[in-house]
Amino acid sequence: MSETTTPKAKSALDEADAVAGPSETRKLSRKEQRSVDAKTRLASPWASGFALVLAILWSVPTFGLFVSSFRPERAIKTEGWWTFFSNPEVSLENYDAVLNGNTDFAGAFLNTVVITIPAVVIPITLALLAAYAFAWMDFKGRNFLFVAVFALQVVPIQIALIPLLTQYVNFGIDSSLWVLWLSHSIFALPLAIFLLHNFMMDIPRSLIEAARVDGAGHVKIFFQVLLPLLVPAIASFSIFQFLWVWNDLLIALTFAGPDLAPLTLKIGDLAGSRGSEWQLLSAGAFIAMVVPLAVFLGLQRFFVRGLLAGGVKG
Template identity: 40%
Template structure:
């Protein structure tokens, strides 16, 4: 009886569990990235985001000051300071890596050669010597407990980075035309493939489907050589055409499937009334196809906004043409070890796409289901 229309499947619980699992697989890492974007750099390097609300224990190793920071007090020379930059609590310390927690905070320790010192619970230390410090100063090993620290400095570095404002305008200059152009071209092509009879139509449809699986990396160098040959290399026109070319197969396929599912009676009635193909396309097909157009616009906008590869190849890396992803890449440095900058940059870069997505999300599912039901 489970296969009868209108009855509820016994496996609906499995579907619900699968959906919940998929949502968690996407949401949990994103939430972790959001938490990390507000965390201190040192804590990101030592603990995971899931422990961000709790104090954590860490082992620190450092050399106390140097000969230039010493001062003389009576008959002894003193080097003092603090092991913390932003606060914490010392639970133990030592003078050797063999036993880094040998002493309690406040205990005076003999370093040898008349040198003695101590580390207090608040992280302050004081080391004294009967003679002036020369060469390398003594080492300290500290076991500390630091409270959770959150900061806006990561976003401050990203939002006020040099050239980011210009890069934002460059990204908008690239993204908006690269989204509009393929939609305009694909709409005409999709209508022709859906409702106009001409020789070779099936072959063209098969070619469009085949182009969907072609990796864009295969066409980068030949297309760049073509752009350079005709004089549009390293220019906005070149990258507009490149993004449009790479997005057209999906756009044509998506819009054609949607238009094929539109009621044939409406189009035939318009033709009986004397409407031309252009009038049918402009006054009937386009308004009815808005969900599919909006669905592709979301995909194309997100892809173009977050692109770095095509922008690097077809636009270049000059300060006047650098896009946001290029500026954020430079903030990470050559080794990419600034995880706090990476996390903050991720949320800065997705701010505009999120606005676009939530503004047009109601059309997304309707567009994706294009052509599935007659």
């Protein structure tokens, strides 16, 4: 045992050794030691203080955006948002202009929802099937194909936009929802397959072999054995993909037609052609960030579990 092991870690290791059998003692001891040491480091006052300071600094711009969204146009254009506390002026004119004006913000919000949900479901569905094949099915060239998929992550999105747009025009599907769904799915698949594959490899092989002994095939193993265990990983990637698609501007600017403009394009148009109405940006931006914020907070526990999965693997 390492000399730097804390008394708390030693106690946990002693209990683990007492429970584990002779053949499992060393493996379980390593897992318990890593788990306890990680919890001890993360629970230190310095780590907690640093996390608190980082959270405050990260939240200040959001709070400033929230305050500015309720300030009148004159105050926004002439004073900083922090002057609100010395001269509090509250107005709903910005929200009224965004929601009820001629900006068609409600239509852009609906377009964003229609674009985002399939662009999250499609790559996750395909990535789950591909990750299962790479993890638990033996076929020729499996390792080569997995490396090739992993290498696709280094391809910049920018260099693929023009070739993709050319193909979409040739297929006759340009300026349609399929263009946006396919583009987001193509760029998300390499990372999704890589993350889900690594998560699947952390599942004990004995569990899969036991299911095979009971007569389960690949379909039953995937849906009844693996899928319930993959909820944290699916939720983690869903959050990443949802935030990326919801806040995307480049793909929307390249492929979306005027009738399919999402919130990101509309927010850019709120300032006007001459930048004379940029007081509306704070209200529009805050409306656009409410849904991603709610999704992140609602799935936060799955997000943390997915990120930490396999971190203490023995």
